[in-house]
Amino acid sequence: MWSSKFWFVSPLNFDDEVRKKLELPERVVIHDTTLRDGEQQAGVVFRRDEKVRIATALDEAGVDRIEAGMPSVSRDDFDAIKEIAKLGLKARVMAFSRCLKQDVDLAIKAEVPGVVMELPSSKHIIEYGYRIPEDSAIKMVVEAAEYAKKHGLFVTLLAIDSTRADYEFLKKVVNSVQDFMDSLTIADTFGVASPFAMEYLTKQVKSLTKKPVEVHPHNDFGLAVANALAAVASGASAVHVTVNGIGERAGNAALEETVLALELLLGVRTNVKLDKLYELSKLVEQLSGVKLPPHKPIVGDSPFRVESGMIAEWWISAREVRPTEVFPILPELVGRRGGIEVVLGKKSGKSNIVEALKEIGVDVSKISVEDLVKILQETKFYSTLKKGLITREEFHVIFKKIVGENMR
8 A cells, every 4th residue: 555644655666566476474573682782882782771771662662573682692682582582572583693592591591482593594604703623513503403493493594694605605504494494584794785686595405405594684785674674575575673773783674664664565464563663773872872864764754854945845735635745754654743843944934934823923924025024035144153052032032123023
């Protein structure tokens, strides 16, 4: 559905000629790794109580899985994972583990029902990263995965560096662990694939296994969400995301962007409650200390503000009849309060001024065209001087300067 009272996207997304090339599932599993890969962003620290708060919020938002952390990192992490596992959440709580039995033992002690287990899938990462022989690396994975399955854990194998791996070696690794995994995750560990490459690789990997294929994209080239969509459109059934896209180096696919793109652009359902996205984003922003850029899609400060005079005029003309004409989604869809905001600055036009005058209680019919132009020019001047937006208090001062205190 390309249009509703809350959004208006391109109808081409749903054109038969476009969609016949896609292998879209009806629903996608959302696997959130904010508490593990998100915390791996340099400088981010979540304490035990903060992890519990975020996990609870993720569950309330409807994510399917919560990767609660890596038990071997610290005692605090182990305790947090165990506490989250005991909360009785609807989401499946999982721990991250290396391909080591002792990591699986820690996950078992933490009482999680599942593990995300690393699977070294490229020769060079084994040679230069792990620094062990290839056969030893494969043997370690097989033993650890088999051990996890024997202890009743749900196992998703995360094929590290899939997008730079030699395909024949990747095939060899996958074949060795087929019987000990519940799903296989393609990891663009270093964010180096294009959506076209991700589409190709997803189809190739799906031919290797009958188990569900998932995708774990990173954002080093700004393509994490695009790669998530490409993988889903090629048959992937789960996407690994983080709130606000925080994570190692340039981060991961942002939960809020990925979910909205899946639902609104591809028409693929998730279990996520869209009206919880903004609240969840602000919680993670606060607890992570990672300040969002103002232009961050969906949850930043700017997407629902308009300064440009032309766009403000369009919005004011269309808002009562078709508000999505100017804004592709409305803020209430993601739980934002306050609606669309017409702001004042260097790029403003007369429509912005009229809107601001009404807000401060001025009878606009009593304002001459000449004074309106003067107010606009003065607003532009002070915005340029300030290098920023004009507040309503500053605008009131400008109004008094031009027109006078008693003019209402």
